[in-house]
Amino acid sequence: MPYREIARAWEAFHRDGITSPVVRPAVLASWQRSREHAIAADRSAAPLLTEAELFRRRRQNTRLLAAARPAMEEARNLLADAHSMLILADPAGTILETEGDARAVDTGQEVKLQRGGLWCEAEIGTNAIGTALACGRPVQIHATEHFCAPVQRWTCAAAPVRHPLEATVIGAVDISGSTDTFNPQNLAHAVALAHQIEAVLGRRLEMEHEQVLRHFLSKRSLWLSEEIIAFGRSGTLIYSTDRALKEVARRSDRFMQDGRLVALRDTHPQDWATRVAALLPGASVEIVQEDGEEIGGVLVLHAPRRMRTTATETPRESETVSFDAIIGDSPVMREAREKARRMAESGLPILLEGETGVGKEVFARAIHGVRLPAGPFVPLNCGGLPRELIASELFGYEKGAFTGADAAGKQGKVEAANGGLLCLDEIGEMPLELQSYLLRVLEDGVVYRVGGHAGRRVDLRLVSMTNRDLSGEVAAGRFRKDLFYRIAALRLRIPPLREREGDVLLLLDHFGALAAARAKLPPPRFTQAAREALAAYGWPGNVRELRNMVDMLVAMKRGEGEVDMVDLPPEVREEPARTIGVGDLKAVEEAAIRSAVDACGGNLSRAARRLGIARSTLYMRLAALEGKAS
Template sequence: MDQRDVRAAWERFVERGALPNELRTHVANSWQRSRGHQVAIDRDKAPLVAEAELFRQRAKHVSLRHAARNALESSRTFLSDAHSIMILTDPSGLIIDTEGDARVIDAGRAVHLEHGGRWSEADIGTNAIGTAMAEARPVQIHGAEHFCAEVQRWTCAAVPVRDPVDGEVLGIVDISGPATTFNPHSLALAVCVGQQVESVLARAIKEDHERLLQHYLAKRALWAADDCLLIDRRGTILHGSELARKAIRDNARSDGHDPPTRILKRLDFSEWPAKLKELIPGASIDLVAHDDTGIGAVVVLHARRRLTAADRGLQKQDHPADLRKQPAPTRSLPPPSLRFCDETSALRQPCVPPRRSRSLPSPATSFVAADPAVQAVVRRVEVAAARQMPILIRGETGTGKEQLARHAHAASGRSGAFVPVNCAALPDSLIEAELFGYAEGAFTGARRGGAPGLVQEADGGTLFLDEIGDMPVALQAVLLRLIDDWTVRPVGGARKRVDIFLVSATNAGLEAAVAEGRFRSDLLYRLNTLEVTLPRLRERTDFELVVRHLIDGIDPGCEIAPPTMAALASRPWPGNIRELRNILARIALAGDDEPGSSAIADLIGQAPPAKSGSLQDMQLASILAVHAETAGNVSETARRLGVSRNTVYRALGQTPR
């Protein structure tokens, strides 16, 4: 039907409810749904949510926005020539991002085709966004096919974006423009963009699964006698013993068709420990995060035995209130995260923490300062910290910048918290709320009591800005304003002054960034009152002490033989201390009866000098991933990977059958 016929059919439907057979089926169905929603045909614009609610929804769907970012930015050029815009909505049809022809974006505001506009069928009748949501398939709506008369000036094509794992609709990608710009190929373009976004999401999920598996492998020795479940952010069980799977099914009274852990997908990550304890009483929960974002958890069902120190350590992670009951450390003593050794005493006695039970300290607290250059850096930092001078710490990735920042916090004597902020992980749209928080009742769904924000959390303590060289330009302006008056204003709240000790770190060349206009020079001058640089691991003279300190934290019972120590010392360590920790974890997990034997030396040699993953761990991670994808089918896992079933059983820690 041409537009004249569609317009006539629309008028007959509005007057008498009659629908011609020639009208496209999904349009006819949508008109009927719109009438059922009691949408008035003279409704001239979609509802528009408040700014605070828009902010909350954009923050909630940040993973979807990140996945669509490249596609939206690319559309800025080619859609400008087509007089169109590309739109991203959340699953309810709320527009959270737009890009394209600036003139069309401006024209869209007349009908609230803009950030914050709600475009479900119940809100504004038949339109590509709402109809694609209702029918869960790609849809193109042109001109008079829209239900509301004012919106008939537009043409649009939309496609749902689905979760690559479970197929749930995460949002809508839409291409819109004036009706005169109608192009039948717009729907094909929208479908291609939707597939691109889903591909980015799938890649991100795979990377998170690999991180979860590597985390589990690094700590598996702690739970050798226990049954474990490895759960991703969507509540999918990636790996777990049959006993552990049965326990969670029995406790949750599940029928087995849908894992009871899938409920975790709907919860905020902070609510996971309580819910998992409800699903599996008595279990310990090890939450796993990447770039300050939760990606999953390891659930440990302890064997019927007396809890070890490692188990008690895990349980304390689940109960932050227990930590507050601990007596505060004496300020005059150096923090346990830093050990000072002069050269003579270091030769007499290794400078490592005392032997403990098999508890695993956080990697973020492992730091040794026996090298003279490192000692000089530490002493300068201590002087600056005592005077509350802003400190900028430079160094390659993995050299211990955050550990040094934590020591500066302890040396400052401040009673407040140490609050780390990953500057590279803060999206432009989330800066204000992440840093300054919001007040109670600031917007619909706001947490009771509000949220203080990272800056207020650091009030009376230390704000650590990590990866400051990757800080978005928008955040630089916000931070500069904060440093000027140390005043914060939460969304919907009153202004408040804060008292903060500022420490920053970077592995980037800030001078080059300033020259290229990517970093503000006035901000750099405020951050580097004291500037220090941590040396590379291969340049340090206390390599053996660092090794002994790290291995003591990974497995106190593991000894490093001299040949193995020599083999370690000969490596270039491009990943510095972080890479060394990974290699030592693999040595501890090797299960060799004689650590330091030729088998251990071979394990060290398997890793390429520039990378931190061994072939053994990569194969093991692949086996565990495919085993999860095949729902625990060993034969199918072996077939897909082209290995024997015995190899799969060994990777799973089971006896071949």
């Protein structure tokens, strides 16, 4: 570089505004911007933030600081005797961290090249940090290329750090030292460090997205009739279906743009629910946290029937399921299907028994679809509501029945199921004091709303579901005997997946094809080792656990290569490959439960999600195991 000529060009520019071709275009453009900012050529140092403001900006950039920590620690050794230092700045040019040769760090304080210094062009003119941020490209500024004379004792090379997904500039890394330390390789080094930080951020985002996705998959069974979108920080889209995206666009043309939830981009997670309620009526948000920090969320677009609140509106009829659509060729499954078909034709109340995740609701919907016209299918999870809300949900209420009641009153599930089928899931969780009211409705065919005196006649079929031993609950006095005999005129046990020999691979291919079709990806291909491991696994969460695992694999693999052992969840990889017999089913279940609880550090909520079962079910199983041990 003709530095003497650049020095003369600098003087001519400041004195007469003359530009010279010896000055690089990027530097000359920066000089002109600096003049527009009214920067004085003799400005001695950059402004310095207060400690409180620096603390605030460091808090805003904790993820950038964490991602840069390995590079900063490496610079401590590499630059220790190089009279240079490594600098990390935020997108506003605030120096967040410095590391390197102690002499360079001390000298930098003379011009406030230190933590808290503001090195954007608008504050100190042309410099590597500010110019790299202004033009969005790596740049090296040496000696008299700096706009302010007191800074010309320095040579600096900086590169912007970009968000790994959005490509927006989120900071800069800079290598600075005295002019005699000039090294043209410093710019390449700065670029490499910027890429290193971006890679760390990218891996962190992938882990967060996987966490959000796992949360979404663990809750998907609660939102079977809703469209759902999983998103990360700043509204980054992680998973969605075309139908969900179209529904968002239908409800609000301002909520999503260019494949991201722009309405949440600059909104604090605490305000996500308010923002969603304002722009997407009938939608809700469930925030996902990791170590107490919000990393994303799940946007639930509730179906119209769940938004209806007045007594004059009725639920939309649900899609029916045929018995032939229930996947499974094992002898126990064929027998269960045939029994269910005969029971459905009888019209008598049916109790479906089986572990969580075996597919009891699928059987209930198939029973519903046997008779045509089928009428509405109305499900209610008796264990998914607070005790004080079950009565109003099940029987409805009149206006003014209680504080917060809808002014027009509300139809309950029993009324909504008139002419169709009422499906009561987790019937064993129903409070004892409400069981007598349900029995009276079933006996008389008349329902009385909470706070009301007028009876409404209903004609419905009933399917109840439980993962408990209700006869044992009756013996323990926790469930009414007369109600038990009323709802269990016919009883059908749905076999767990571990008893359905050969069905695992059928379901694996079925769910894989469905998940791939939703994501517009090729169906997943499994290695022989992976298929054998999946077939041998005990599946304590049953079909639901298998479906969630397949969805996760499709989302994470994205059609890239075969699914091998390394891709499978650890509980599948670690289980011994052996044939499960009926005699040791309880031992397998006990081992799976204890392994999940240990793996989650005793956190029963996480263990239940890992097993794919309800938390109440896990409590019951653990109580049984403790009783056995004593």
